[in-house]
Amino acid sequence: QQQVKQSPQSLIVQKGGISIINCAYENTAFDYFPWYQQFPGKGPALLIAIRPDVSEKKEGRFTISFNKSAKQFSLHIMDSQPGDSATYFCAAKGKSGNTGKLIFGQGTTLQVKP
Amino acid sequence: DTEVTQTPKHLVMGMTNKKSLKCEQHMGHRAMYWYKQKAKKPPELMFVYSYEKLSINESVPSRFSPECPNSSLLNLHLHALQPEDSALYLCASSQVWGFEVYEQYFGPGTRLTVT
Numbered sequence: 271q272q273q274v275k276q277s278p279q280s281l282i283v284q285k286g287g288i289s290i291i292n293c294a295y296e297n298t299a300f301d302y303f304p305w306y307q308q309f310p311g312k313g314p315a316l317l318i319a320i321r322p323d324v325s326e327k328k329e330g331r332f333t334i335s336f337n338k339s340a341k342q343f344s345l346h347i348m349d350s351q352p353g354d355s356a357t358y359f360c361a362a363k364g365k366s367g368n369t370g371k372l373i374f375g376q377g378t379t380l381q382v383k384p
Numbered sequence: 385d386t387e388v389t390q391t392p393k394h395l396v397m398g399m400t401n402k403k404s405l406k407c408e409q410h411m412g413h414r415a416m417y418w419y420k421q422k423a424k425k426p427p428e429l430m431f432v433y434s435y436e437k438l439s440i441n442e443s444v445p446s447r448f449s450p451e452c453p454n455s456s457l458l459n460l461h462l463h464a465l466q467p468e469d470s471a472l473y474l475c476a477s478s479q480v481w482g483f484e485v486y487e488q489y490f491g492p493g494t495r496l497t498v499t
Contacts, residue, residue: 302486304487304488306490311472311493311495312492312493313388313390313472313474313476313490313491313492313493314427314474314490315490316487316488316489316490319486319487357424359426359427363486365484369415369432369434369439369440369485370415370417370432370478370480370484370485370486370488371429371432371440372429372488374426374427375426376425376426377424377425377426379424
């Protein structure tokens with residue numbers, strides 16, 4: 271119930287291509303879905319986030335698509351660049367009072383080839 | 385500015401040492417977090433402080449002792465650690481909106497090696 275399943279585990283994309291990472295959840299009480307980007311040896315950086323009352327959110331080359339009925343959400347990276355090579359984590363948060371506990375997916379390692 | 389700072393960047397300690405990790409934020413966030421991250425794994429929540437009070441302890445061994453001296457600072461005191469405690473320790477913070485929090489911002493982490 272508390273899990274977030276992320277796929278694929280790793281992804282190789284050519285420069286200029288579209289990278290797609292998927293996440294699925296079971297708990298319908300989740301109300302916030304962020305994506306984090308992490309480079310080796312650095313902390314995760316908040317990339318983009320969505321709430322379940324919206325089906326899509328776009329920020330620059332990054333788009334979250336959200337399917338509430340299927341309990342799935344995905345990150346699309348358009349025009350992927352070598353600098354996008356990193357590990358991406360999806361996450362979900364339930365109504366948690368004032369603690370904000372996140373449930374993370376297992377991560378996807380993205381490599382963008384020049 | 386969404387900056388969370390952590391010191392030190394790297395720490396090597398023996399199993400009998402006592403050391404502390406420090407985290408600081410000046411965004412006015414009232415929720416602060418400690419996470420542990422092993423290589424190629426997601427961050428694993430350890431502790432949550434909300435309004436300077438410990439609100440979540442994820443069954444962390446007592447050799448890790450958190451402290452929140454004020455709303456901007458978070459410490460993690462380490463004592464008698466084991467080699468398997470070697471990891472990247474991450475601090476994060478969030479603004480609290482009423483009874484909810486959303487955006488959580490991470491610091492760069494402290495790379496801890498226990499010898």
